[in-house]
Amino acid sequence: xxxxxxxxxxxxxxxxxxxxxxxTYDTSESNYYLFWYKQxxxxxxxxxxxxxxxxxxxxxxxxxxxxxxxxxxxxxxKISDSQLGDTAMYFCAFxxxxxxxxxxxGTKLSVKP
Amino acid sequence: GAGVSQSxxxxxxxxxxxVELRCDPISGHTALYWYRQSLxxxxxxxxxxxxxxxxxKSGLPSDRFSAERTGGSVSTLTIQRTQQExxxxxxxxxxxxGTGGLSxxxxxxxxxxxxxxx
Numbered sequence: 001x002x003x004x005x006x007x008x009x010x011x012x013x014x015x016x017x018x019x020x021x022x023x024t025y026d027t028s029e030s031n032y033y034l035f036w037y038k039q040x041x042x043x044x045x046x047x048x049x050x051x052x053x054x055x056x057x058x059x060x061x062x063x064x065x066x067x068x069x070x071x072x073x074x075x076x077x078k079i080s081d082s083q084l085g086d087t088a089m090y091f092c093a094f095x096x097x098x099x100x101x102x103x104x105x106g107t108k109l110s111v112k113p
Numbered sequence: 114g115a116g117v118s119q120s121x122x123x124x125x126x127x128x129x130x131x132v133e134l135r136c137d138p139i140s141g142h143t144a145l146y147w148y149r150q151s152l153x154x155x156x157x158x159x160x161x162x163x164x165x166x167x168x169x170k171s172g173l174p175s176d177r178f179s180a181e182r183t184g185g186s187v188s189t190l191t192i193q194r195t196q197q198e199x200x201x202x203x204x205x206x207x208x209x210x211g212t213g214g215l216s217x218x219x220x221x222x223x224x225x226x227x228x229x230x231x
Binding site: 033035037042043044045046047050091095098099100101102103104105106 | 144146148155156158161163169172202204206210218219220221222224225227
């Protein structure tokens with residue numbers, strides 16, 4: 001069975017600084033997809049960034065980038081130039097052949113002014 | 114275009130009553146998913162509909178939970194004889210699975226229904 005682990009329940013960062021959120025996963029599948037979702041207090045889950053396992057190049061979306069290490073089964077999220085609006089829960093998610101997403105427990109990120 | 118919508122946004126019910134939660138996916142999305150988000154268990158998969166295929170019910174926690182998807186669009190999640198441990202936020206998501214490419218696997222979430230069982 002696949003599992004997703006986020007080892008940092010809470011993190012904080014000063015505005016304009018950089019923060020990295022960790023995620024590791026376990027799977028025996030070779031082809032899968034990884035995602036980071038953001039959930040602000042409004043409860044709406046918002047897709048931040050996605051990565052295809054067969055692509056070696058790390059995905060980047062504006063201030064958000066990932067460090068994907070397939071052999072290590074690691075998928076960390078880096079947020080550069082942190083903004084107050086980045087304050088939210090961040091969930092790492094895995095999609096394999098089964099179809100549904102498997103989520104980590106989440107990391108609560110607070111951006112401080 | 115409209116995103117995924119869910120209703121009601123909040124529902125308070127008495128223990129033992131039945132509840133129905135509704136999800137309207139993004140038009141054209143063939144796949145629909147239900148998840149449950151609770152403090153103790155995090156985000157859990159409940160059920161997955163893909164086109165006309167039989168749904169994947171492997172995440173349903175008990176036979177009190179059921180879901181249907183009519184006409185390949187709207188879905189209803191029904192919880193019978195609600196218990197206090199059913200209190201959670203129920204999230205619905207949809208995606209374009211099957212068309213190929215990473216974008217077809219992206220799941221778009223609704224705002225959720227917060228269910229409180231008293």
